[in-house]
Amino acid sequence: MTPILPKADAADLVVAARIRRGLTWAQLAEELGAPLVWTTAALLGQHPMTRDQAAAVCRLLELDEAVAESLQLQPSRGSDPAAMSDPTVYRLLEALSVYGPALKELVHEEFGDGIMSAINFKVDIARRPDPDGDRVVITFDGKFLDYRW
Template sequence: MQPIMSKSEAAALVTAARIRRGLTWTRIAEEIDAPVVWTTAALLGQHPLSREQAQSVCTLLELDEAVAEGLMLQPTRGTDPAVMSDPTIYRFAEALSVYGPALKELIHEEFGDGIMSAINFKVDFARRPAPEGDRVVITFDGKFLDYRW
């Protein structure tokens, strides 16, 4: 019996197949009727796909059942420290290091003592045209969880 393919191996095969077939992450998300940011994160190994989702992706990308099995595994979430040094990803960390304390203060002022959930969470991505150069718009939408004693 073969071991189940790791999520990272499955992600590498999905990425290669997507590029070789000229498909966008948006097209794949449409195939499984899921948000594009969630779909991309899932296919990069951060979320498990349902059997139906994994099979649909693998059919679209002409990948075999071994890849589908890997896509359905529970992930170990997080990012390799080497990936964190990528300029795009680092800028997110930089933005949170600058604005995180202010956002925390504003959350507490508006909602009280608690946090924004990253489990019951949605994130959206959009491009907004602007005369000085297009803007990247990222929206975090997390449920407020109050601290209870």
């Protein structure tokens, strides 16, 4: 019996196949009928996919059953430290470092004592044209979870 392909290795194969076939993440998400950001995160190893989702994406990317099997595994969520220093990721961390305390205050003022769920959660990205240069719009949409004593 062979070991199950690690999710990071499956992600590398997905990325390579996507690039070599000239497909976008949006096309893969559309094929799966799933949200774009969720699909991308799942294919990079951050969410488990259903058997049908894994089979569909592997058919499209011409990847084997070992990749499909790996895509269905529960992940160890998080990022490797090298990924966190990527300029795009770092700028997102920087934005949360600057605005996180203000957002926390505003969440508490609006909703009370609690947190925004990152489990019952949706995230989206959009491009908005602007005369000074296109804008990146990232939306976090999480259920409010109040602390109960």
